[in-house]
Ligand SMILES: O=P(O)(O)OC[C@H]1O[C@H](O[C@H]2O[C@H](CO)[C@@H](O)[C@H](O)[C@H]2O)[C@H](O)[C@@H](O)[C@@H]1O
């Protein structure tokens with residue numbers, strides 16, 4: 001049987017809980033099959049050896065973790081720079097926040113070439129290689145240049161915007177053409193697939209082939225949607241842990257006479273956090289029955305804080321939360337509890353179960369796993385309500401959530417009010433439908449359907465050659 005080799009920028013010990021959707025999802029799916037996980041160690045060193053340092057390997061159960069450190073300049077140009085100040089904002093439709101500094105591209109190319117050079121000697125001929133996310137788009141092209149002939153698939157965890165937004169990236173053609181070095185490209189939603197197909201045909205001159213394949217100049221790639229899911233069983237087990245139970249019981253007794261609304265995100269401008277606070281303020285103004293009754297618990301875990309846009313967001317949010325608490329709060333009640341810290345994953349199920357409403361309201365999101373976790377954590381006899389942005393990838397699947405437009409402050413306040421007063425029967429009906437979807441399209445489905453398609457895809461391209 002072929003070995004699975006996963007490559008991603010961020011990597012975590014699969015046996016330990018991690019924050020951040022990609023690390024959680026890959027840890028869970030690798031644990032199932034075993035294999036090799038290659039990526040950045042998370043360490044930044046001031047003096048990087050020329051040509052890259054050593055690869056550190058260690059085992060975690062049936063998974064070998066292989067990591068490399070990044071030099072300070074590479075970290076700043078490849079990770080903070082091209083990945084998080086060019087690709088992240090553009091892929092989340094935020095051209096206003098993109099910084100097209102030419103130094104960044106050089107770092108991005110250098111680190112992708114370094115990943116390929118360091119990974120190459122560890123590969124076996126019949127490995128299946130699965131590359132993840134925007135940090136590593138040109139990795140397959142680099143591996144092919146070193147002679148790798150293995151099957152290579154790519155999964156993009158973030159949204160893929162329409163062609164005219166992508167085309168704002170000065171090197172968009174180079175970047176997108178490098179996807180032809182993969183056998184299969186997986187995206188989170190059908191909307192992303194449509195954008196990608198359209199880009200390929202209009203900007204690279206590729207032609208559409210059967211089976212969602214595009215080809216240009218003798219190269220071809222299949223592009224399909226594989227919405228990522230969660231490990232439902234693992235999350236349920238986490239919910240049975242004493243930490244989850246304690247969190248739940250403490251919050252339930254503290255909020256026995258009040259309604260708790262919950263948000264859990266990385267502190268990222270794509271997550272629509274200030275828009276959510278404004279909508280909550282609007283709720284208190286328009287529907288005063290919520291004053292002294294509703295509390296918004298907002299967990300915003302620190303993320304990429306050296307990138308300017310993230311530091312600005314933090315300031316804006318602190319201002320907004322301070323103002324709403326100052327204007328509406330009293331000695332016994334504060335409308336917003338804002339926590340700028342990462343909450344241990346084992347506490348997430350309890351937080352979700354104790355909350356009457358979850359506010360998952362990103363301006364754009366590849367998927368959003370918190371939405372799916374919230375559904376699984378609910379008591380089916382008395383479930384809470386998921387208020388979900390129509391711009392989260394998850395909205396394509398979770399049609400029975402209460403869908404809102406996060407740019408519409410009044411509309412969102414109305415949505416929250418409806419959620420807070422939703423009759424039990426409707427809550428149960430919506431929850432049943434949501435749970436069915438989350439259980440069916442779980443992490444195992446995601447992994448198996450991607451890898452099955454990759455297997456078939458490489459056979460199709462080999463027979464076409
Ligand atoms: O690694 P960081 O820079 O600290 O950021 C954390 C991760 O954020 C992004 O997660 C995405 O993947 C999730 C799982 O597919 C998805 O639900 C979510 O919508 C995405 O935003 C990023 O894509 C990862 O590479 C980062 O590791």
Ligand SMILES: O=c1ccn([C@@H]2O[C@H](COP(=O)(O)OP(=O)(O)O)[C@@H](O)[C@H]2O)c(=O)[nH]1
Nearest residue numbers: 019020021022266301342343345368369370
């Ligand atoms: O303080 C926090 C914040 C987030 N998470 C977890 O991190 C993941 C976030 O994934 P999501 O897809 O929602 O967003 P991302 O951060 O990957 O963009 C989810 O499993 C959350 O439960 C966590 O454990 N603690």
